[in-house]
Amino acid sequence: MTDYILRVSAADGLVRGFFATTHVLVGEAAKIHKTTPVVTAALGRLLTGGVMMGYTMKSEKDLLTLTIKGDGAVGGLLVTADSKGNVKGYANNPQADVPLKENGKLDVGGVVGGGSLTVVKDLGLKEPYSGQVELVNGEIAMDIAYYFATSEQVPSVVSLGVLVDVDYSVKRAGGFIIQLMPGATDELIDELEKTTNIPNITKLLDEGKTPEDLANITLGNMDFEVLEKLPCRFDCGCSKEKVLRALATLPKKDLQNLAQGGKMEVMCHFCNTAHIFDEHEIGELNVKTD
Ligand code: ZN
Secondary structure: OOOEEEEEEEHHHOEEEEEEEOHHHHHHHHHHHOOOHHHHHHHHHHHHHHHHHHHOOOOOOOEEEEEEEEOOOOOEEEEEEEOOOEEEEEEOOOOOOOOOOOOOOOOHHHHHOOEEEEEEEEOOOOOOEEEEEEOOOOOOHHHHHHHHHHHOOOOEEEEEEEEEOOOOOEEEEEEEEEEEOOOOOHHHHHHHHHHOOOOOHHHHHHOOOOHHHHHHHHHOOOOEEEEEEEEOEEOOOOOHHHHHHHHOOOOHHHHHHHOEOOEEEEEOOOOOOEEEEOHHHHHOOOOOOO
């Protein structure tokens, strides 16, 4: 099964929803970054939220970046998504670990700690849109909901879950974002508040519930329509050419420091690929290698 997102409209367009299954892409992120289970859960939730938020953007070139800075062991997380279901991300300290919570669950809030969530949307305008909020609890879902409410004034229910298996592989991952559009009535708000009372998302995912099931469970009382189904994936999109172009913008002095012994190695944080440039390629940057 591949990962996908459903875009749903309910109550004559006054409610919109995004429902995702992401266990393949979260599994890939965990494999690339060799994350501990609690970091897999933290990064996985941010990737899941990010890929759905990316889908809310309109144009092909739009780019969303979510940055979490926290005083917990993981230090920080960064996720980038486009509007077409491509997402990538990394944790500052993928090997960070904290004890389980008393209820036996992974302590995502504990490994993230207190800090901030910054959302940058590059929508092809002169200045990218940027909003920042303090973390509510570091559990990611509520932090994103708080961002929507305060920075974008869009009341939202956000639910994200990652289930890590005993062998550290990702068993399930997914979630949803449900939002009230301008003009929503009080009755509708009451109706939506009931969706926050649904059983916990990890349990639903563990039962094998699909995005379609999640839409039924949360919006089943309203008339809703699935508008689109979009496949999503972990995709870095980096290449030697792109890295070379980025290097060309660096000050000569920094490049000189990077080039050692006739070669230059640049690591991509997102996919852990080492891009190696030889003397000839470095020469194109007009840098001496000794
Ligand atoms: Zn890469």
